[in-house]
């Protein structure tokens with residue numbers, strides 16, 4: 001448990017408990033008060049904003065679980081989240097898990113943006129915030145997060161390419177070696 005976070009008891013993502021920072025709760029409350037004239041729109045806006053952060057962490061949790069790891073907790077902050085996962089035993093898995101967050105965002109953002117181009121989705125008052133936060137802003141955040149900078153997912157995500165290239169090279173090398181040995185054995189017999 002991290003300091004300053006409170007449990008969201010009704011929320012459970014793939015069996016992972018979700019915690020929220022009290023600052024995020026304060027801002028949620030303020031946003032709600034500001035939007036009291038249109039409470040439904042306020043709630044949709046708040047859910048879309050924090051939904052974006054939750055979606056990203058849920059993506060990490062989902063991929064980690066698929067790889068056989070135990071995601072323990074999801075923390076939601078005001079600007080970003082954090083998913084606690086038992087340390088993967090290899091770098092390749094760590095890199096795949098890094099992709100999970102961004103991919104979850106893109107899986108939602110791209111259809112929303114396409115749908116918005118085809119229909120006036122953003123013009124409708126209640127779907128507007130969903131398109132803005134989970135569509136456009138999410139896409140920008142995802143691309144930013146893919147920059148190869150320390151503390152961003154891009155730092156790990158792009159390492160997957162060199163890991164895979166090495167993997168294939170080693171496999172090809174191993175195959176050549178085996179063929180060589182078989183050939184020599186055949187010559188002898």
Ligand SMILES: [Zn+2]
Nearest residue numbers: 056060101153
């Ligand atoms: Zn992430």
